[in-house]
Amino acid sequence: MMIWKRNTLICIALTSVSINKAQTQELHYPGDLIERIRNSSQTMPGSLPRAVNFIKFAESHRTYSIVVEDGSEELFVSARTAFQIIYEDGSVMIDAGMDEIVHRFYGFGRVEPYWPENNQLVQDALQQANLILITHEHGDHIAGVLRSSIRDEIAGKTILTQAQVDTLINSPQLPEIGLTEEQANDYIIIDYDILLPVAPGIVLVKAPGHTPGHQMIYVQLEMGTEYIFIGDIGWSIDNIKQKKLRPQETINRIGEDPVELMAQLAWLNGLLEENLLVIPSHDNLLLTKYAEEGLLNNLSISR
Numbered sequence: 001m002m003i004w005k006r007n008t009l010i011c012i013a014l015t016s017v018s019i020n021k022a023q024t025q026e027l028h029y030p031g032d033l034i035e036r037i038r039n040s041s042q043t044m045p046g047s048l049p050r051a052v053n054f055i056k057f058a059e060s061h062r063t064y065s066i067v068v069e070d071g072s073e074e075l076f077v078s079a080r081t082a083f084q085i086i087y088e089d090g091s092v093m094i095d096a097g098m099d100e101i102v103h104r105f106y107g108f109g110r111v112e113p114y115w116p117e118n119n120q121l122v123q124d125a126l127q128q129a130n131l132i133l134i135t136h137e138h139g140d141h142i143a144g145v146l147r148s149s150i151r152d153e154i155a156g157k158t159i160l161t162q163a164q165v166d167t168l169i170n171s172p173q174l175p176e177i178g179l180t181e182e183q184a185n186d187y188i189i190i191d192y193d194i195l196l197p198v199a200p201g202i203v204l205v206k207a208p209g210h211t212p213g214h215q216m217i218y219v220q221l222e223m224g225t226e227y228i229f230i231g232d233i234g235w236s237i238d239n240i241k242q243k244k245l246r247p248q249e250t251i252n253r254i255g256e257d258p259v260e261l262m263a264q265l266a267w268l269n270g271l272l273e274e275n276l277l278v279i280p281s282h283d284n285l286l287l288t289k290y291a292e293e294g295l296l297n298n299l300s301i302s303r
Ligand SMILES: [Zn+2]
Pocket: 138, 140, 141, 232, 281, 282
């Protein structure tokens, strides 16, 4: 505690850039990170998951020029999605959907596609899940566990990181997803260094940059298929393939840390040669292709 206090005092004497860096604790991924992730995915007792399901509950229509640096004016359909990891005897959710009020925030005044019945399926899947994980603290990923008629029921099985909670309390993306300290106590709040196994085959991987509380989620199935859910590190797989950030204007609007993001893009780019599925939350084209190939199935609710 004393050390933390001393660091805080030292930071105050430095520039604001240094304070930000100290707060986000710039990460350096070790060269053997993927091996460490794979090993730790096998540390939790129990059978590995059997399948990965997903659902799209909304869309935003953008152009590649705001998604990838030097991108074209061609349409980029941003799918708003949630994922469901299926075990023999249960399920884990990745991200939580959002209600229509939060959805409107992302339209910048335009009316964009929203399917309330699909968001209800996400709510049903959250209700049935054993555990809920959140890639990051933006409304399109987290609103479903904050603004929900079943919030009291699902909060206690939802893991939020301390960094996610800090953002939601101090500077939420929109007021509708703000959290009080008292409300935060209803969730499971964790902090970890670089990685943390949370269920058989599932590992959280810290990745601040798009938001301070951003993380990736690695999943390995029983049959050996590996997925890495990268949230919004890149909105398109092109960000990873081309090792390109979002354009400066988008970076500024979101308040991203480009240094952290570039390190993550480089690490993910290296993984493209591995037999591992990189899953950006919003890449409609890629998700549709994976669904057609049977690598992602439709969200399932047991009635
Ligand atoms: Zn998003």
